[in-house]
Amino acid sequence: MDYWLIAAKLVTAFIALWLMTRLLGKKEISQLTPFDFISSLMLSELVGNTIYDREAHYAMLLYALAVWMGLSLALEKIVQLLPWLSVPLSGRPDIVIRDGSVDERAMKRNKLDMHQIGMLLREQSVFSVKEVAYAIFEPNGSLSVMKKPNADTPTREELRLPDKPIEMPVILIDQGYMERDALQEIERDETWLKALLQEQGVERIRDVYYAEWSEAEGLHLQMKKRCGTVT
Known part of the structure; x- marks a missing residue:
């Protein structure tokens, strides 16, 4: 039964x-x-x-x-x-990146870190924060991205240029903390990173909100709001 x-x-x-x-x-x-x-x-x-x-x-x-x-x-x-x-009931969209600059308050409101944002950007075929005009974190957890106009450039094939090696930017600093595994991945050390920061006028790693590195573009960083912004 x-x-x-x-x-x-x-x-x-x-x-x-x-x-x-x-x-x-x-x-x-x-x-x-x-x-x-x-x-x-x-x-x-x-x-x-x-x-x-x-x-x-x-x-x-x-x-x-x-x-x-x-x-x-x-x-x-x-x-x-x-x-x-x-x-x-459903939440509201929140702008987390404006003109290549990460909004720290929006990140805290949505409990996000740069690795999560990086993953969501890569899902949109965007591999660097510098390429982003606006990134909106939606209530369902997805990210809507508007690229900067200069990021939508013609392809090398269209310009009839030779192929260029493809390299993905690496996050070296996330919210004031150094990513040692990422440094090892690019075969660099803490001394190298500090020297690079000093060239940008940055004395302390903990003052940096976000920093990424690529061999082609060099170091791109954003300071914490209380310290100003450097790119």
Whole structure:
């Protein structure tokens, strides 16, 4: 009897979840807001506990699904009627890079570090902060990037120039901390980095918010706001 009850609950839950997805609209995983993600986790926990709990009768599953569907639809309608609720529920986009300069406050608000930003930029085929006019951190965790006009240059093939070796910039300093593994990767040491910083008029590594290095472009750095900005 338990097996038939579990099967009936599973079929009911499957149909109900499909119906809720159709009613609430289709969303890819990458489009889910934090609220959507938490809501889906709670729903899966609710359905799972109800299906395998012997004391949870079939009517309880139907009731739980109906209440959850009602709450979800009501919330969607409320947000449509009161658009100002969309920001506190879903979050707002936040500009984290402006004209090649990282916004420290926006980074702290969104609990981001430069390695995370670097990964999100590379997903947009951007390998250096210098190329970015604006980078907007979206509520779903993605990054929208607008390149600087001079970053969209013609290809070497279009200009009929010989091939140039491709090199990826390496992060050497992240929020005042030196990346020793990155230094080893480019076969340099702390003394070399300090000498390079001194050439830029920087005395202390902890005053640097972000620094990246490439053999072709050299050192690109941004000072912490209280110290001013150097590039």
